[in-house]
Structure formats: structure tokens, C-alpha cells
Amino acid sequence: MKSEIKLFENGxxxxxxxxxELRNIKIKAGVLHRAEGSCYLEWGGNKVMVAVYGPREAxxxxxxxxxxxxxxARYNMAAxxxxxxxxxxxxxxxxxxxxxxxxxxxxxxLVEKFPRxxxxxxxxxxxxEAGTRCAGLTAAAVALVDAGxxxxxxxVSCAAGKIEDQIVLxxxxxxxxxxxxxxxxxxxxxxxxxxxLQMDGHLTQEEFDKAFDLALKGCHIISDLQKKAxxxxxxxxxxxx
Amino acid sequence: MNQDKREIVIPSQFLGEVKNKKAGKGTFIENGKIYAxxxxxxxxxxxxxxxISLKGRYDPTEKDFVIGIVIEAMQSSWLVDINAAYPALLxxxxxxxxxxxxxxxxxxxxxxxxxxxxxxxxxxxxxxxTLKDRNLYKIKGGCIFNVEPSKVPxxxxxxxxxxxxxxxxxxxxxxxxxxxxxxxxGDEEGINKVIKTIEMIEDESLSYGLTNKIEELLKKDTKDxx
Numbered sequence: 001m002k003s004e005i006k007l008f009e010n011g012x013x014x015x016x017x018x019x020x021e022l023r024n025i026k027i028k029a030g031v032l033h034r035a036e037g038s039c040y041l042e043w044g045g046n047k048v049m050v051a052v053y054g055p056r057e058a059x060x061x062x063x064x065x066x067x068x069x070x071x072x073a074r075y076n077m078a079a080x081x082x083x084x085x086x087x088x089x090x091x092x093x094x095x096x097x098x099x100x101x102x103x104x105x106x107x108x109x110l111v112e113k114f115p116r117x118x119x120x121x122x123x124x125x126x127x128x129e130a131g132t133r134c135a136g137l138t139a140a141a142v143a144l145v146d147a148g149x150x151x152x153x154x155x156v157s158c159a160a161g162k163i164e165d166q167i168v169l170x171x172x173x174x175x176x177x178x179x180x181x182x183x184x185x186x187x188x189x190x191x192x193x194x195x196x197l198q199m200d201g202h203l204t205q206e207e208f209d210k211a212f213d214l215a216l217k218g219c220h221i222i223s224d225l226q227k228k229a230x231x232x233x234x235x236x237x238x239x240x241x
Numbered sequence: 242m243n244q245d246k247r248e249i250v251i252p253s254q255f256l257g258e259v260k261n262k263k264a265g266k267g268t269f270i271e272n273g274k275i276y277a278x279x280x281x282x283x284x285x286x287x288x289x290x291x292x293i294s295l296k297g298r299y300d301p302t303e304k305d306f307v308i309g310i311v312i313e314a315m316q317s318s319w320l321v322d323i324n325a326a327y328p329a330l331l332x333x334x335x336x337x338x339x340x341x342x343x344x345x346x347x348x349x350x351x352x353x354x355x356x357x358x359x360x361x362x363x364x365x366x367x368x369x370x371t372l373k374d375r376n377l378y379k380i381k382g383g384c385i386f387n388v389e390p391s392k393v394p395x396x397x398x399x400x401x402x403x404x405x406x407x408x409x410x411x412x413x414x415x416x417x418x419x420x421x422x423x424x425x426x427g428d429e430e431g432i433n434k435v436i437k438t439i440e441m442i443e444d445e446s447l448s449y450g451l452t453n454k455i456e457e458l459l460k461k462d463t464k465d466x467x
Contacts, residue, residue: 055298055326066365110278115365117326145252148297150278153253190253227251234249234295
């Protein structure tokens with residue numbers, strides 16, 4: 001799609017960001033009392049709430065794996081999260097996102113420790129403004145740590161894309177709608193393993209490499225924010241007097 | 242007051258090299274390096290690196306004493322929730338009563354609480370518990386209080402110092418299950434005091450010299466009463 005609106009002005013983007021600048025991110029761990037782990041995340045205009053339940057026995061029984069736990073992420077968009085009312089319930093898009101997030105998380109959780117169990121990750125998108133799968137996965141990782149689930153790493157996700165022939169980090173809503181490519185990735189920041197990689201639109205080989213490196217850089221910045229959010233919650237709790 | 246804080250670590254945090262230290266609980270090794278696998282408190286004891294979890298489910302170990310709540314009575318066994326990831330099985334052969342087939346409901350029913358011992362944990366994490374040990378029985382009266390399972394050792398204290406302190410000053414009967422459930426029986430005032438104290442222990446479980454602090458507090462409380 002060719003852009004009808006101007007996405008760049010004086011080298012700055014629509015919302016005044018530089019090409020390699022992230023939106024504002026706010027993370028808070030342990031916000032829900034009844035869930036074993038939870039996280040609330042604001043990423044620009046995205047608002048995401050994640051609750052983790054488990055490990056607990058997987059039901060129905062045929063879904064159990066006698067050797068390891070299964071991870072069931074459920075991505076759900078609230079009806080009021082977008083401009084037009086979204087018809088509630090799982091659709092093709094949210095089922096796909098649930099699946100890719102489940103698989104990304106399965107690779108960092110030590111699933112062998114909980115045979116026959118399930119770990120349920122409920123991702124609720126309260127407000128959407130492009131990049132909700134990245135926001136959801138990033139928040140899910142924090143909620144899993146908050147639930148005390150053993151993990152090899154805290155996964156983190158970020159997107160890069162192409163607008164008006166320029167590679168930029170973390171697409172906003174209009175940039176996503178009128179831009180020419182979107183590349184969300186998720187990584188394991190300690191090892192650099194890629195846990196999720198999707199692409200929408202077209203990129204040349206060089207553009208892809210550039211976008212990938214940029215998204216990788218964004219991931220590491222967000223990873224630090226995640227760790228800070230977790231430590232903040234628990235250091236204050238253990239503060240003694 | 243001793244305000245030394247214990248260090249909190251998060252998963253994937255680097256803790257040390259394998260050649261210098263041994264990897265203990267809550268850690269994993271990759272390429273000769275030790276990392277934390279859970280959110281917890283770092284414990285750098287002698288030559289082991291341990292991470293003691295702050296949150297999470299109870300991980301059942303054989304011979305642990307736990308408090309369970311019956312979920313279901315079946316023909317020749319009960320399913321009991323012991324706050325682990327899986328329900329535990331209590332077979333009629335593992336109770337001290339003589340029960341006819343299908344008569345299980347007459348002895349223990351859904352919602353009843355029991356003190357039990359973990360009998361067996363197999364590879365698939367199938368759990369079996371037993372009532373055949375000293376002082377194990379169905380709970381009648383009193384109340385059950387829940388805490389994080391990882392904080393149970395702090396509530397018991399070194400060689401039971403903390404728990405005997407509580408018993409001494411409140412004159413309550415207390416049973417601490419390893420799964421984070423605590424049964425308290427006594428007069429109302431005593432129960433409230435125990436709950437208040439346990440809540441405080443939970444909040445300050447990371448500070449040093451906690452037993453002494455709690456003792457002072459309990460002493461002061463009893464003085465106020467008289």
C-alpha cells in the first residue's frame with residue numbers, strides 16, 4: 001500500500017520520535033492478587049494485562065504430556081481495545097498470536113520440571129495501538145517470573161519496520177497501517193536466540209538485516225526495563241521496616 | 242537493627258563459574274556458567290550457590306508433613322489438594338480406619354482438612370499421601386492460614402525456634418505444613434495474635450535476626466495484656 005499520509009517530517013516521525021526510538025514503556029509486576037503471577041504493561045498506546053496460572057494439572061487429560069508441561073498462552077483483545085468495536089472471542093488472528101507466543105514461551109520455561117502440568121498465560125489487550133503481540137509477549141515474560149516459574153531466560157519482544165523506504169524501530173499505529181513492512185521478533189536476551197520472527201510486507205535482504213538488527217537493539221533496551229520492573233516490586237516488598 | 246538485605250536474583254542472572262562454585266537449588270548450568278532459574282534470594286553458602294524461591298507452588302518431597310483439603314471421595318481413595326501442581330491420592334490402605342469399599346465418604350468428605358505425610362512422589366510427579374504416622378488426623382476446629390510455601394522454613398525457624406516461641410507466648414496449638422498451610426487452634430485472641438505474627442514474619446522474611454525481633458515483640462504484647 002502506498003502511503004496517503006506523510007509519515008516523516010524533518011527526519012522525525014508522526015509522533016515526534018527518531019527512527020531508532022521506542023515508544024514510552026511502563027511495566028508493573030504483581031498487580032493481580034488471585035493470579036499466581038501478573039503484569040501490567042503500557043507501551044505507547046498499548047495497554048496489556050497478563051495473568052499466569054499454574055503449573056497445575058492439565059485438563060482435559062489427553063492434552064497432558066507425561067514428560068513435560070504444556071504452555072497455553074491465550075491472547076485476547078477486549079472489544080473496546082480498538083476504534084471499531086472488535087467482535088469478542090477468539091478469531092483467526094488471535095489464535096495465531098496465541099500459538100506463536102505459546103511456542104516462544106515454551107522455549108524458555110523449564111517445562112521438564114512439571115510433567116503432566118499446564119501453565120496458563122492469559123494475555124488481555126485492553127487498549128491497542130500496533131505491536132500488541134510484542135507487548136503481550138514482553139508482559140507475559142514478566143508475569144511468568146512473578147509467578148515463580150523456573151525459566152532459562154526472560155524473553156523479550158520488539159518490532160521494526162519500513163516506512164517510506166526507511167527502516168524504523170517500533171511502529172506506531174499509522175506507521176503500521178500505512179507503512180510497507182513490519183517485522184516483530186522475540187529473543188532470549190542472554191543467548192541471543194530468536195524465539196519468534198514474523199514479517200508482514202516486503203523487505204530486501206539488506207533491509208531485513210538492518211531491521212532485524214534494529215529490533216534486536218530495541219529488545220535489549222526493553223529487557224533492562226523488564227528486569228528493573230521485577231526487581232522494583234520485590235525489593236520494596238522485602239524492605240523490612 | 243541489622244539491616245543487611247539479602248540479594249534478590251531474577252532468572253537468567255549470572256551467578257558464578259562452575260570451576261569456583263557448585264550449582265545448588267534454583268540454578269542451572271550452561272557452558273560452564275551458573276545462572277539463576279527462578280526469582281529468589283541468593284544464598285552463597287560455603288561452596289554452593291543456591292537460589293531460594295520467593296514465590297511459586299509447593300514442590301512436594303517425600304516425608305514432608307502437609308495440610309490437605311479433600312477435593313473428591315472416590316470408591317477406594319480420596320483426591321486431596323495439597324497446594325502442589327497436582328492433586329494427591331490418599332488410598333484407603335493409607336488411613337488408620339477400617340473402611341468398606343465405597344464407604345469412603347463416611348470418614349472423609351469433600352472439603353474436609355487433614356494433616357498428612359507425603360508418601361511417594363514418582364517420576365511423573367504422581368503424588369501419594371498417607372495418614373499412617375504419628376499425630377496425623379482429620380482436622381476438627383481451629384483455622385487454616387495460607388502462606389507462601391517458600392517462607393515455611395522462616396516460620397519454623399532454626400530447629401523450630403520460631404514456632405516454639407509462638408506456641409509459648411500464645412498458648413495455641415500450631416501445625417505448620419510444608420506446603421504453606423498452617424493450622425492454628427486456641428482461643429480467638431491467641432489465633433489473631435499468631436496470624437498477625439506470621440504475617441509479619443512473611444513480610445520481613447528477608448531480614449536477619451528475625452527470631453529475636455519477634456520474641457521481643459511477643460514479650461511486649463504479653464506485658465501489655467497483664
